[in-house]
Amino acid sequence: MFETHLKEAAAAYGLPLSEEQIAQFNRYYELLVDWNTRMNLTAIMEPKDVAVKHIIDSLSAYDPALFPAGTTLIDVGTGAGFPGLPLKIFAPEIRLTLVDSLAKRVHFLETVTEELGLKGVRCLHGRAEDLARDKKHRERYDVACARAVARLSVLAEYLMPFVRVGGTLLALKGRSYQEETTEAEKALKILGGGHVEIRPVKLPGLDDARAILTVRKEKPTPKAYPRKAGTPAKKPLI
């Protein structure tokens, strides 16, 4: 059932998925449904909705120019693994770091990674504001991404410190993307970012507006950022 929906949605979106990838997505779906009975992972559960609104939506962030083999990707506030895990299944040569501030979700992510036999994935429990101050993570990633974590002005402070100069901040956004882009201009500039590139996305069977926003990092992020945990959301750099 889920498999059929996923195959149809992937074909409609123009994404080639191998039998192995379909099997991995299927196992991921089974684990999501099972664990969701014991903890709050996602409100989206119908097979067709998971296929389109979680899997294909996550894969809409894929861009071969941004993800050559060996790319280091950090997904901040990944929750049940979106968009990081679908991107890793689709492009296995990515080196993926998943971050979430809820330990139970990180445990789920570790289980999925192991059950699917994914190599080159690490799952970290922590807040973006704390991890981005750690030398092991600061300015160490080619791409830092997030979906449904915060408005772009706040997200910029979570993500940009992880990105190496020359790397990319990538945000999956819903209908408010234009307004969020304008609002985040100042924050992005302070944090070392350049111009925001907008790529509108249309998912199969859905009419809502979405877009992938990318920002190239041009300069190092000043040491003062990110501010202490909780401050970026309370006092955005607008």
Ligand code: SAM
């Ligand atoms: N990205 C996933 C998705 O699109 O389905 C999950 C979105 S969920 C609405 C937001 C997630 O971000 C939650 O799992 C929450 O624990 C995590 N989160 C929120 N603020 C965070 C922070 N400052 N650092 C790390 N994780 C955070």
